Amino acid sequence: MTEAADLTALAPRGVTLLGCGKMGGAMLEGWLASGLPPASVTVLDPNPSDRLKALAGEGLKLNPERLGEADVCILAVKPQMMGEAAPKVAGLAAGGTLYVSIAAGTPISAFERLFGEGAAIVRAMPNTPAAVGRGITALIGNARVSEAQMEAAETLLAAVGETVRLEDESQMDAVTALSGSGPAYVFHLIEAMEAAGVAAGLPQDLAARLARVTVQGAGELARLSPEDPAQLRVNVTSPGGTTAAALSVLMAEGEGLTELATRAVAAAAARSRELAG
Numbered sequence: 073m074t075e076a077a078d079l080t081a082l083a084p085r086g087v088t089l090l091g092c093g094k095m096g097g098a099m100l101e102g103w104l105a106s107g108l109p110p111a112s113v114t115v116l117d118p119n120p121s122d123r124l125k126a127l128a129g130e131g132l133k134l135n136p137e138r139l140g141e142a143d144v145c146i147l148a149v150k151p152q153m154m155g156e157a158a159p160k161v162a163g164l165a166a167g168g169t170l171y172v173s174i175a176a177g178t179p180i181s182a183f184e185r186l187f188g189e190g191a192a193i194v195r196a197m198p199n200t201p202a203a204v205g206r207g208i209t210a211l212i213g214n215a216r217v218s219e220a221q222m223e224a225a226e227t228l229l230a231a232v233g234e235t236v237r238l239e240d241e242s243q244m245d246a247v248t249a250l251s252g253s254g255p256a257y258v259f260h261l262i263e264a265m266e267a268a269g270v271a272a273g274l275p276q277d278l279a280a281r282l283a284r285v286t287v288q289g290a291g292e293l294a295r296l297s298p299e300d301p302a303q304l305r306v307n308v309t310s311p312g313g314t315t316a317a318a319l320s321v322l323m324a325e326g327e328g329l330t331e332l333a334t335r336a337v338a339a340a341a342a343r344s345r346e347l348a349g
């Protein structure tokens with residue numbers, strides 16, 4: 073997490089989590105680490121993990137027959153499952169619960185149809201580095217969301233990384249394509265560098281380690297350095313040296329990494345728009 077998230081204000085009425093897979097599980101761990109008591113969390117998930125069952129022993133409410141009240145309900149099932157799963161938490165709307173959906177593609181209007189026009193709904197897009205407290209989540213709410221509710225949503229997501237408010241929901245497809253899906257691009261870069269190292273004659277294990285630690289270190293340098301990424305790149309590049317030779321390929325006019333990344337992000341954004349139905 074980037075700054076201390078104080079979740080104590082949410083403890084009395086609590087948080088309900090619909091779907092506790094990769095993202096839901098990562099958020100749950102962040103909330104618990106930030107001091108939200110297990111007894112303040114209700115989880116609905118058809119196949120609870122051993123970890124969830126252990127937390128139920130510490131007071132977490134796991135698949136209760138009837139839902140109590142909640143300040144916030146996080147919707148963390150796959151977009152394709154939302155129509156089936158969301159009705160389970162529709163009753164919370166009458167108690168003024170704030171809904172926070174992290175589902176890719178699914179617009180706020182879909183939740184207004186499910187929960188009623190009066191429901192307060194935030195659409196958010198986190199990413200998987202949330203699992204190590206280093207995610208980033210973009211958020212936008214509908215007109216029913218009060219400032220206090222927006223801050224509550226931000227506090228929950230700040231427990232697993234940085235947050236940023238969007239100006240308009242139309243930005244969410246590009247956000248999903250850039251930071252939501254983005255970790256996969258970086259993991260694939262590690263895979264590609266490893267394969268390239270093997271092709272250049274290195275043993276697999278050595279190439280894997282060099283690729284992984286190089287991406288880790290470069291990411292950390294980009295995070296901590298006052299210099300921008302372009303300058304950090306220049307700092308590696310000796311005139312007429314090895315990096316310049318590689319960058320002449322990666323930055324080739326019209327067919328370099330920028331063009332490839334632009335096509336990839338455009339494909340993801342288009343898929344996000346398709347998921348809206």
Ligand SMILES: NC(=O)c1ccc[n+]([C@@H]2O[C@H](COP(=O)([O-])OP(=O)(O)OC[C@H]3O[C@@H](n4cnc5c(N)ncnc54)[C@H](OP(=O)(O)O)[C@@H]3O)[C@@H](O)[C@H]2O)c1
Pocket residue numbers: 090091092093094095096116117118119148149150151153156157174175176197198199200252253
């Ligand atoms: N993964 C990412 O990088 C990422 C990033 C940003 C946003 N998101 C969004 O986050 C959401 C969850 O993604 P995920 O990657 O965490 O998926 P996931 O690991 O499959 O988690 C979804 C969870 O919901 C459970 N579930 C299925 N049907 C349910 C129902 N009817 N009621 C309650 N729970 C149900 C699933 O159980 P079973 O596994 O037993 O079916 C699973 O535990 C998606 O909408 C996705 O678009 C994901």
